[in-house]
Amino acid sequence: MAELIDARSLSKVYGARAGASVRALDGVSLTVEEGEFVGIAGPSGSGKSTLLHILGCLDHPSDGSYWLAGREVAALGDRELSRIRASTVGFVFQSFNLLHRLSVVENIALPLAYQGVQGRERQRRATELAERVGLGHRLSHRPGELSGGEAQRTGIARALVASPRVVFADEPTGNLDSRTAEEVLDLLSELHGEGLTIVIVSHEQSIVTRCERVLHIIDGKMTANPSDAGASSG
Numbered sequence: 434m435a436e437l438i439d440a441r442s443l444s445k446v447y448g449a450r451a452g453a454s455v456r457a458l459d460g461v462s463l464t465v466e467e468g469e470f471v472g473i474a475g476p477s478g479s480g481k482s483t484l485l486h487i488l489g490c491l492d493h494p495s496d497g498s499y500w501l502a503g504r505e506v507a508a509l510g511d512r513e514l515s516r517i518r519a520s521t522v523g524f525v526f527q528s529f530n531l532l533h534r535l536s537v538v539e540n541i542a543l544p545l546a547y548q549g550v551q552g553r554e555r556q557r558r559a560t561e562l563a564e565r566v567g568l569g570h571r572l573s574h575r576p577g578e579l580s581g582g583e584a585q586r587t588g589i590a591r592a593l594v595a596s597p598r599v600v601f602a603d604e605p606t607g608n609l610d611s612r613t614a615e616e617v618l619d620l621l622s623e624l625h626g627e628g629l630t631i632v633i634v635s636h637e638q639s640i641v642t643r644c645e646r647v648l649h650i651i652d653g654k655m656t657a658n659p660s661d662a663g664a665s666s667g
Contacts, residue, residue, distance in 0.1 A: 646653025
């Protein structure tokens, strides 16, 4: 398999200019190959979401290098990062991040609008994905009319609609009951089985153990000892 992610000595410091700095990441390095299903485990405040936001090109590291799909992206400006997110990355959020004024199919199609895809083609591709994730009967519904599982399935379909190289999922089951969480994880596992690269972060060991490989983070550093990154929800 080809290497898709190569992050070296990533650090992230907040508040340095104000004189009260917080080091959210401290020299984190990792690689992810094309087609892998990787979990990143750690308690709340460990730095795992900060790491995922950097890997997903939603934030910049303070130091270190980051290669995504063969391109060094750590020092790129916001406009270039936006282009990479549109073409290479899909993101699934704990809080779904759906636009409440849009229908299911319109939410799914939104990334295609940013790419300039024409309306009829957006509708076709979004409808196909909605049906793929079991929402063919909910196309015209608004987010407020959906269950938590349906909302997250909408979020997953939105993450997939632009055919990304990798999908990052930030606590994707955090707002779901246990049965619905299993259904969402089953869907992600199925997508991985079709060749999609997926990286999940969670404070719950039961979630990341569904992954092929699990990395552990505590106090902004990777650790080889899973007990150091124990499943704390605090």
